[in-house]
Amino acid sequence: MKTRFALLATTTLLATPLAAQDLIQPIGEGPFSWDAFDAFADEYQFDGETLVVLGASTGADKDKLDNLFAYFEEATGATVQLSGSESFEQDIVIAAQSDTLPDIAMFPQPGLAADMARRGVVRPLDASNRQWFADNFAAGSSWADLVTFEGPDGSENIYGTIFGADVKSLVWYSPENFDEAGYDIPESMEELKALTRQIVNDGGTPWCIGLGSGAATGWPATDWVEEFVLRTQPPEVYDQWVTNEIPFDDPRIVAAIEEYGWFARNDDFVPQDAAAVATSDFRDSPAGLFSFPPECYMHRQASFIPNFFPEEVEVGTDVDFFYFPAYADRDLGQPILGSGGVISVTSDREIAQAFIEFLKLPTAHEIQISQGQFLTPHLGANTDAYANDTQAAQGEILTNATTFRFDGSDLMPGEIGTSAFWQGMVDYQTGASAEDVAAEIQNRWSQIR
Secondary structure (H helix, E strand, O other): OOOOOOOOEOOOOOOEEOOOOOOOOOOOOOOOOHHHHHHHHHHOOOOOOEEEEEOOOOHHHHHHHHHHHHHHHHHHOOEEEEEOOOOHHHHHHHHHHOOOOOOEEEEOOHHHHHHHHHOOOOEOOOOHHHHHHHHHEOOHHHHHHHOEEEOOOOOEEEOOEEEEEEEOOEEEEOHHHHHHHOOOOOOOHHHHHHHHHHHHHOOOOOEOOOOEOHHHOOHHHHHHHHHHHHHHOOHHHHHHHHOOOOOOOOHHHHHHHHHHHHHHOOHHHOOOOHHHHHOOEOOOHHHHHHOOOOOOOEEEOOOOHHHHOOOOOOEOOOEEEEEOOOOOOOOOOOEEEEEEEEEEEOOOOHHHHHHHHHHHOHHHHHHHHOOOOOEOOEOOOOHHHOOOHHHHHHHHHHHOOOEEEEOHHHHOOHHHHHHHHHHHHHHHHOOOOHHHHHHHHHHHHHHOO
16 A cells, blocks of 8 residues: 545536536735735636546545645636546546547556556646746656656656645654653654664554554565665665666665665564564554553555544654664755655646646645645645644655655556565565565566666
8 A cells, every 4th residue: 555645536527517606715824925826816807617527536635635726716717527537547538549638647656647647648747837836846856767767769858746745754753652751852863763762662553564554464574675775875876777778676775675674574572573574564563552551663655544543643743753774874965755746737627737836836736735644745835724733744854855755656657566576575574685576676677677
């Protein structure tokens, strides 16, 4: 299981207009950048026009986007047509084949967007968008790179914008347990390793880790490895690894796997023996944080993991989180592992380009963060608009990032990222060497070229 950036979608090629609805924040009130919104409204008018959008959101996620789209309608006089399903990947391919493309496609992850760019399905944006990312997003060049793809002629261009992100580089802990033991939040990887050893010396168990996830067993370990590639190597090495420009069994990647092993393959560091980590369900593994006495003190997992905490646990009180830290002795800044969707233009209509400009407004980001869950790297967004302190703290981690990279296994070919890599980490967890595991994954990759 990988976290999925929730966006818009359609199960059919017929969409229904948004029903007229009240704006969730009155214009001119609250911690929102209304001047930017007003300037956009003065520049763009599309009375009587309809914008058609396809993507992947359903339920509450789609409702939040309905609320956002109401502001685009209010500003421009346009009508937005949207619907949602989990079959977006198939829908957009069918739309391209049948010449029924929408105006806007909201891709759940960059891989499919890149494929559609190569096919000429999505349209390049102006080159000035690269500078826009640099000026407005934390780790802006990272985001620009994330939406830079090859077109049909092989040239590289910006093919979309980013709206919202998930953060994976988090360590969850019980503040009460830390306070009782006298432990401080580590600010570097060296301090995190020292804390891990100290907890053992004090008679405790530092980590709860579980790789079990049914048919997807092994994926939590791939996140750990991706974190360590980002913390031990420059970001370009991460990019080369993800595309197999450097082989999976490169010594730098083997070393990152072994860094994960330092934490996960030591019987003293986990409640069960290390081999049992491979079959412990990732959804159950954080429960040890809340037992008395605690079965463990820390759990590394993405921002979605509170969905699997005991019902009575309150985030911010019973459990909190800190940034999975970088090494102090390496000059690699503060990298963040996460995910984000790509919003691309699939028609030549002016209203579609205007919609991309709307999504760049700090106001649009503020409207979304005010509804919960959504995080933004937009430096111009007023963080007072965040729905709660937990969300704001995760947003601060995101805006402090010097490098952002998308989940690597999701960008690899499916046979590697969601098969060989998963299985390889299970093999490693149960005793195989990092060298042998990496070599086998590389062998699989070579076979599919």
